Amino acid sequence: MASRLEKLRHEIDRLIMEHQPYNARYFFNHLYGVSEYCALLAVRRNLDPELAATSGMLHDIYQVTAGTIEEHAVKGAIVAEKILKSMNAYSNEEIAVITTAISKHSKKRKLHGEYDELLKDADVMSHCFYNTDFNIIEKDAVRYERLLEELGCKEKSSLS
Numbered sequence: 001m002a003s004r005l006e007k008l009r010h011e012i013d014r015l016i017m018e019h020q021p022y023n024a025r026y027f028f029n030h031l032y033g034v035s036e037y038c039a040l041l042a043v044r045r046n047l048d049p050e051l052a053a054t055s056g057m058l059h060d061i062y063q064v065t066a067g068t069i070e071e072h073a074v075k076g077a078i079v080a081e082k083i084l085k086s087m088n089a090y091s092n093e094e095i096a097v098i099t100t101a102i103s104k105h106s107k108k109r110k111l112h113g114e115y116d117e118l119l120k121d122a123d124v125m126s127h128c129f130y131n132t133d134f135n136i137i138e139k140d141a142v143r144y145e146r147l148l149e150e151l152g153c154k155e156k157s158s159l160s
Helices: 004-019 021-045 049-058 061-066 072-087 092-104 114-129 138-150
Strands: none
Touching (some): 004 021, 021 061, 049 072, 049 114, 061 072
């Protein structure tokens, strides 16, 4: 029997292919990558890896379904809530943790709750590790440097 996270992933796969077939590679790579980084950071920070991974899978769901980045965090939280409630597998408290993190994940320069920060950090990791030849964008740089330190990486990134 598939876990609720796997059931959610199947639904997201379907939504990607329905709404973004020409951008499928990007969305598969990014959403699964953020989800996995969320789980890793959750284990490191003693948080629930499944809830963290779920927020990662859903964090850009509005971009998938609406095709725009404008207000995607706040609007994505609404879409994510509908998806999670339709699954009848998550408690209201779990949905609140997940959707709050999604709604705040674009505010990288502000500090919020522990799951909110975890999702922001995982999103930055995905951006920075997608291709290490790419320059790190300014809004991600400080958070990325803190992540490298947290994870015990000795070398600092190249911010040129």
